[in-house]
Amino acid sequence: MYDFILDERGLYRFEIQEQHSLQSDLNIYGMDAVEFILSFGNKFGVDVSNFDAEKYFKPDGYNSFEKDYQKLTISNLLESIEKGILL
Numbered sequence: 293m294y295d296f297i298l299d300e301r302g303l304y305r306f307e308i309q310e311q312h313s314l315q316s317d318l319n320i321y322g323m324d325a326v327e328f329i330l331s332f333g334n335k336f337g338v339d340v341s342n343f344d345a346e347k348y349f350k351p352d353g354y355n356s357f358e359k360d361y362q363k364l365t366i367s368n369l370l371e372s373i374e375k376g377i378l379l
Contacts (some may be wrong), residue, residue, distance in 0.1 A: 297366075300331060310370065311366070314364050315349050315364070325349035326349075338376060347362050
């Protein structure tokens, strides 16, 4: 998982941990988030067809004070690999 994140997003100035949020900690949002989730699904054989990105990720050019988003963490992704589906 960690190698996948580094391949997709590059290096971070901190050690990536399971509790990190894709949006607030790893700064993944907008179309980058959609592409990341699609790549994640393809790489790990996870069904992402019913995943609603708008619940978790702000769009590109978004003012962060307008809406609260649910957190999607590395731990959630690891659980999705085990279950075969991203909820």
